[in-house]
Amino acid sequence: MSSSETTAFIELENVVFRRGSRIILDDFSLSIPQASIAAIMGPSGVGKSTVLKLITGQIKPESGRVVVNGERIDEMSDRQLNQYRKTLGVMLQNSALFTDLSVYENVALPVREHTLLPETIIRRLVLTKLHAVGLRGAIDLYPRELSGGMARRVALARALVLDPALVLYDEPFTGLDPIAVATVSQLIRHVNAALGLTSVLVTHNVTQMGKLVDLACIIVAGKVAAVGSPQSLFDDKSPEVQQFMDGLPDGPVPFHYPATELSEDLLV
Amino acid sequence: MSATNQFGEIRNAIGGIGRGGLFMLQILACIRPTVKQWGEVLRQLYFIGTRSLVIILTSAFFVGMVLGLQGYSTLVQFGASESVGAVVALSLFRELGPVLTALLFAGRAGTSMAAEIGLMKATEQLDALELMAIDPIERVVLPKFIAAVLAVPVLTALFNLLAVLGSYLFAVEWTHLDQGLFWGRMQAVVEFQADFVSGMIKSVVFGIVIAIVSVFQGYFAEPTSRGVATATTQTVIVSSIMVLVLDFVLTAFLI
Ligand SMILES: Nc1ncnc2c1ncn2[C@@H]1O[C@H](COP(=O)(O)OP(=O)(O)OP(=O)(O)O)[C@@H](O)[C@H]1O
Ligand SMILES: [Mg+2]
Numbered sequence: 423m424s425s426s427e428t429t430a431f432i433e434l435e436n437v438v439f440r441r442g443s444r445i446i447l448d449d450f451s452l453s454i455p456q457a458s459i460a461a462i463m464g465p466s467g468v469g470k471s472t473v474l475k476l477i478t479g480q481i482k483p484e485s486g487r488v489v490v491n492g493e494r495i496d497e498m499s500d501r502q503l504n505q506y507r508k509t510l511g512v513m514l515q516n517s518a519l520f521t522d523l524s525v526y527e528n529v530a531l532p533v534r535e536h537t538l539l540p541e542t543i544i545r546r547l548v549l550t551k552l553h554a555v556g557l558r559g560a561i562d563l564y565p566r567e568l569s570g571g572m573a574r575r576v577a578l579a580r581a582l583v584l585d586p587a588l589v590l591y592d593e594p595f596t597g598l599d600p601i602a603v604a605t606v607s608q609l610i611r612h613v614n615a616a617l618g619l620t621s622v623l624v625t626h627n628v629t630q631m632g633k634l635v636d637l638a639c640i641i642v643a644g645k646v647a648a649v650g651s652p653q654s655l656f657d658d659k660s661p662e663v664q665q666f667m668d669g670l671p672d673g674p675v676p677f678h679y680p681a682t683e684l685s686e687d688l689l690v
Numbered sequence: 691m692s693a694t695n696q697f698g699e700i701r702n703a704i705g706g707i708g709r710g711g712l713f714m715l716q717i718l719a720c721i722r723p724t725v726k727q728w729g730e731v732l733r734q735l736y737f738i739g740t741r742s743l744v745i746i747l748t749s750a751f752f753v754g755m756v757l758g759l760q761g762y763s764t765l766v767q768f769g770a771s772e773s774v775g776a777v778v779a780l781s782l783f784r785e786l787g788p789v790l791t792a793l794l795f796a797g798r799a800g801t802s803m804a805a806e807i808g809l810m811k812a813t814e815q816l817d818a819l820e821l822m823a824i825d826p827i828e829r830v831v832l833p834k835f836i837a838a839v840l841a842v843p844v845l846t847a848l849f850n851l852l853a854v855l856g857s858y859l860f861a862v863e864w865t866h867l868d869q870g871l872f873w874g875r876m877q878a879v880v881e882f883q884a885d886f887v888s889g890m891i892k893s894v895v896f897g898i899v900i901a902i903v904s905v906f907q908g909y910f911a912e913p914t915s916r917g918v919a920t921a922t923t924q925t926v927i928v929s930s931i932m933v934l935v936l937d938f939v940l941t942a943f944l945i
């Protein structure tokens with residue numbers, strides 16, 4: 423594996439994680455260099471969001487280590503986690519906007535909570551971020567008045583508003599039209615370059631991934647099936663990776679959640 | 691239902707009281723003397739007030755009229771109809787005011803607090819707060835809790851006021867009882883300390899109980915629509931039972 427020419431910012435080492443008796447991540451290791459954009463890919467339900475939750479410290483591994491910026495996330499106390507999360511921007515898979523706050527207040531909330539900036543500066547910060555995602559005109563709307571794609575973009579603005587050191591995006595392109603995909607993609611690259619932050623995104627969009635990221639990893643069956651530059655994944659000859667990159671229905675990667683044979687279920 | 695089953699339910703109930711108590715300590719530990727926090731408490735108080743005021747005042751008015759009617763038709767047989775105001779006020783201040791307000795409050799405001807918190811959990815808004823290093827207990831649960839605790843005694847006092855007014859209207863306007871007699875008997879019989887204050891003590895306790903039950907049910911709801919539905923139903927059931935049981939206990943102590 424390509425070990426550190428650049429220092430690793432995120433390091434998952436031999437992580438084992440279960441839900442009930444089902445093993446989700448099985449001796450999973452991944453290393454993401456500082457200031458890079460990394461993609462996590464893999465079939466639905468394989469554990470991509472789970473990896474993000476390990477990085478945010480929302481869940482702890484059964485064994486193994488989760489290290490971010492030299493600190494053990496899996497061993498942090500609640501107070502330490504709070505400190506750590508102030509440097510984190512997260513865009514959750516379902517946007518999770520606060521339904522009783524306007525778009526403006528949603529984006530302003532982390533700023534109000536963690537800084538003592540005067541309202542004029544807050545306003546400038548919030549409007550800049552919303553402008554970047556094309557929603558400066560929507561500040562007075564409430565989440566229920568937004569389309570799914572608009573909500574994604576507000577969530578993105580909210581994740582970036584405090585200029586975090588690490589941003590996690592769970593499926594940032596889902597529900598966006600092609601223009602918005604390109605805009606968001608550009609934005610992700612832009613903040614990454616301008617602020618030198620590390621970005622991790624979960625995505626199913628192979629095309630965007632190919633254009634955007636420095637490093638991609640494909641998870642299959644609880645393990646890293648392939649990791650490397652997008653080009654190396656496109657060139658990868660192993661059948662799982664080929665199937666995934668080309669989006670083929672048939673191949674070694676299972677589409678179905680583990681189950682008995684269909685005929686058995688239907689015959690009962 | 692089998693005996694072991696019921697035993698299990700009792701054990702659950704006791705466990706629930708313990709967990710509720712711990713949760714309350716956790717909430718109280720988040721109290722800060724900041725403008726931000728108390729501003730949010732005021733906002734919640736306003737929501738709760740606007741939600742429950744109309745239903746509580748309307749109910750109070752009719753409860754007062756019914757008490758007047760019932761009291762009058764009994765008392766008149768003993769030639770004591772001028773005491774109707776006193777009888778109404780006694781049953782209101784000691785029992786009906788605090789208990790009915792509490793039950794109505796649980797059904798109106800308690801359920802919506804539980805549902806709101808439960809829905810925020812189901813839609814990952816609480817997770818989002820945690821990920822922003824904002825404590826969801828401090829930010830979401832605490833203001834609702836405090837607002838409910840403050841609201842119940844105030845609403846109880848208003849309930850008492852409106853109900854007395856209802857009985858007054860019935861007695862004086864309908865049965866043409868002399869209004870001087872109505873108020874005079876009430877003043878002579880009702881003791882501020884023994885009757886009014888003991889009722890208000892009850893309402894404070896009921897407020898705390900309903901507040902903790904509602905936020906507890908919401909916060910620990912299963913994060914699904916079914917879970918939120920269960921949380922709202924449980925809020926009504928658990929708070930109502932606890933209010934009625936505690937009413938007996940408190941009455942025994944306060945008499
Ligand atoms: N709260 C939970 N309780 C139990 N099992 C869960 C829970 N959350 C996720 N899982 C299981 O863990 C597995 C991994 O979930 P995860 O959300 O990480 O998948 P994912 O790769 O992000 O999928 P998708 O692309 O559909 O978002 C899933 O198979 C799911 O069944
Ligand atoms: Mg996911």
